[in-house]
Amino acid sequence: MTTDPLLYLITPPKIDDLLGFAEALGAVMGETAGTTAGIACLQLRLKEVSDDEILRAAEAVAPLCEQFGAGFLINDRADLAKKAGADGVHIGQSDGTLAEARSILGAGKDIGVTCHDSIHLAMEAGEAGADYVAFGAFYPSSTKEGAFRPEPEILTRWTEMATVPCVAIGGITAETARPLAEAGADYLAVSGAIWAHAEGPIEGAKAFKKALAAQ
Numbered sequence: 046m047t048t049d050p051l052l053y054l055i056t057p058p059k060i061d062d063l064l065g066f067a068e069a070l071g072a073v074m075g076e077t078a079g080t081t082a083g084i085a086c087l088q089l090r091l092k093e094v095s096d097d098e099i100l101r102a103a104e105a106v107a108p109l110c111e112q113f114g115a116g117f118l119i120n121d122r123a124d125l126a127k128k129a130g131a132d133g134v135h136i137g138q139s140d141g142t143l144a145e146a147r148s149i150l151g152a153g154k155d156i157g158v159t160c161h162d163s164i165h166l167a168m169e170a171g172e173a174g175a176d177y178v179a180f181g182a183f184y185p186s187s188t189k190e191g192a193f194r195p196e197p198e199i200l201t202r203w204t205e206m207a208t209v210p211c212v213a214i215g216g217i218t219a220e221t222a223r224p225l226a227e228a229g230a231d232y233l234a235v236s237g238a239i240w241a242h243a244e245g246p247i248e249g250a251k252a253f254k255k256a257l258a259a260q
């Protein structure tokens with residue numbers, strides 16, 4: 046690979062067995078630690094669950110992020126990110142404004158913004174102070190349906206015109222990662238390719254280790 050994106054892991058949208066999940070997460074983080082597929086960031090992305098459930102999950106995963114040196118972000122909710130003492134929040138185009146999230150979290154925290162397939166949205170996010178912009182879904186995703194399907198080239202355009210880091214997301218697997226890395230993604234955001242890997246999350250992590258190995 047010509048570039049070396051970092052891995053940005055996203056949790057499954059529902060976690061039934063929190064202890065079991067934390068164990069699997071620790072194993073994935075341990076498996077990739079110190080390699081080019083080391084987890085740089087974890088996003089807790091639980092959907093249709095109570096605030097308490099999100100905060101309980103945050104309590105379970107935050108120490109692992111600390112242990113393995115990964116940033117810890119919460120999806121959608123700056124207020125819960127603040128309560129959980131997370132490193133930041135990821136917001137979509139319908140999750141409130143960046144200014145609102147910033148006023149809740151303060152200057153030192155990270156705020157990432159979904160920009161779909163739009164350089165225009167990314168410029169707006171960058172101007173509003175986003176710490177990263179996210180483009181996708183690059184490939185069909187079993188985790189989230191979506192109408193937006195950018196070409197990897199958007200990552201190249203962005204990196205040539207802006208300094209704000211870019212995240213690629215959507216259906217990324219060890220097999221589909223390469224064009225996104227070569228196009229200039231700073232981070233590859235991945236969920237299903239780890240958590241729904243046919244042979245389990247550790248094998249999923251090993252596949253990324255192999256795919257992202259320095260060449």
Ligand SMILES: Cc1ncc(COP(=O)(O)OP(=O)(O)O)c(N)n1
Nearest residue numbers: 120135136137138159179212214234
């Ligand atoms: C890194 C990253 N990129 C995009 C998204 C999608 O956010 P959003 O559009 O708000 O959709 P939901 O994830 O909330 O369903 C993301 N979560 N993370």
Ligand SMILES: Cc1ncsc1CCOP(=O)(O)O
Nearest residue numbers: 182186188189215216236237
């Ligand atoms: C949250 C999100 N936003 C666009 S695609 C996606 C899902 C990412 O999960 P997967 O890696 O399983 O496609």
Ligand SMILES: [Mg+2]
Nearest residue numbers: 121136137140
């Ligand atoms: Mg959202």
